[in-house]
Amino acid sequence: MSQTVDRALSILPLLAEGPANLEQVAQRLGVHKSTALRLLRTLHEHGIVYRQPDQRYRLGARLFALAQQAVENLDVREVAHPHLVELNRVCGHTVHLAVHEDDEVTYIDKVESRYPVRMYSRIGKPVAITVAAVAKLLLADLPEPERRALAERLDYPRYTARSTPGPAAFLAELATVREQGWATDLGGHEESINCVAAPVRGADGRAVAALSLSAPNVVVTREQLLDLLPLVRRTAAAVSAEYAGKPLAAPHPASPPGPLPPHPSEQGTT
Structure with a gap:
C-alpha cells in the first residue's frame, strides 16, 4: 500500500x-x-477537503458529490443477484428481492424454484402490501409517523383467514x-x-430492499421453511455488506446466528 x-x-x-x-x-x-x-493541500485542490477561514479543515463538497453519485449508480439488484442464485442453489425454493417506492412494494428480481409446484409471481409486480413478508420489512423501517399514515390509508383485503x-x-x-429484524407471511x-x-x-443502516424465500406447503412445511430463516438472514447480511461496502464477519460454522443489532433509529437507547 502506498504510504502517501x-x-x-x-x-x-x-x-x-x-x-x-x-x-x-x-x-x-x-x-x-x-x-x-502537503497532503491537505492536495486534497484541497481536488475538493476532497476544504480550508475554512479559521484555517481549520473540513470535508469538502466534492467528496459528498462523489459519494452521492456512487450511491445513485449502485444497483442493489446487481449486487444481490449472485446471492439470490446461491440461496436458491442451496435450498431450491423461490427467492425474491423487493423494494419500496411510492406506497408500493415491488419485486425487482426473482430466482425460480426448482420444484414443479411453485408460487406465481413476476418481476415488476407489486406485492400484497398488507401481508407480504418483504412489505412488512420495508414498511417497518419507515419512521413511525409515516408507518401510521400509510397503515391508515391502506386497504386490507381478506385474502385468507x-x-x-x-x-x-x-x-x-x-x-x-x-x-426482531425479520418477517414472515405464513x-x-x-x-x-x-x-x-x-x-x-445500506451504509446508513436503512432497509433499501428485502430478500425473501417462499415455498408451497406441499413442498416444505411451515416449520421447515422457518428453519431456513437463519440462512435467509445470513444471505441478506452478505448482500448488505457488499452493497454498503463493509466487511462481513463470517460466523463460526457450528454457531447459530446471533440476534441482529438494534434498529438504526434505536441505537444508543435502553
Whole structure:
C-alpha cells in the first residue's frame, strides 16, 4: 500500500468527526506538520477537503458529490443477484428481492424454484402490501409517523383467514418486525404459500430492499421453511455488506446466528 495514499485517506475519518487544524491532523497521522500540509493541500485542490477561514479543515463538497453519485449508480439488484442464485442453489425454493417506492412494494428480481409446484409471481409486480413478508420489512423501517399514515390509508383485503385485518393489527405486526429484524407471511396471501424474509441495508443502516424465500406447503412445511430463516438472514447480511461496502464477519460454522443489532433509529437507547 502506498504510504502517501494511506496517510491521505486517514485524514478523512478525522475530518468526518469535525473540522481540525493542521497540528491536529499531523498529530493524528504521526507526521511532521509539513507532511500533513502537503497532503491537505492536495486534497484541497481536488475538493476532497476544504480550508475554512479559521484555517481549520473540513470535508469538502466534492467528496459528498462523489459519494452521492456512487450511491445513485449502485444497483442493489446487481449486487444481490449472485446471492439470490446461491440461496436458491442451496435450498431450491423461490427467492425474491423487493423494494419500496411510492406506497408500493415491488419485486425487482426473482430466482425460480426448482420444484414443479411453485408460487406465481413476476418481476415488476407489486406485492400484497398488507401481508407480504418483504412489505412488512420495508414498511417497518419507515419512521413511525409515516408507518401510521400509510397503515391508515391502506386497504386490507381478506385474502385468507390469516390476512392482516386492519390498521391496528398491521401496525402491531410492523412493530414486532422492526424489533426482531425479520418477517414472515405464513398463509396470509395464499393459504398454501409461506414466506420468510430479511432486510438488505445500506451504509446508513436503512432497509433499501428485502430478500425473501417462499415455498408451497406441499413442498416444505411451515416449520421447515422457518428453519431456513437463519440462512435467509445470513444471505441478506452478505448482500448488505457488499452493497454498503463493509466487511462481513463470517460466523463460526457450528454457531447459530446471533440476534441482529438494534434498529438504526434505536441505537444508543435502553
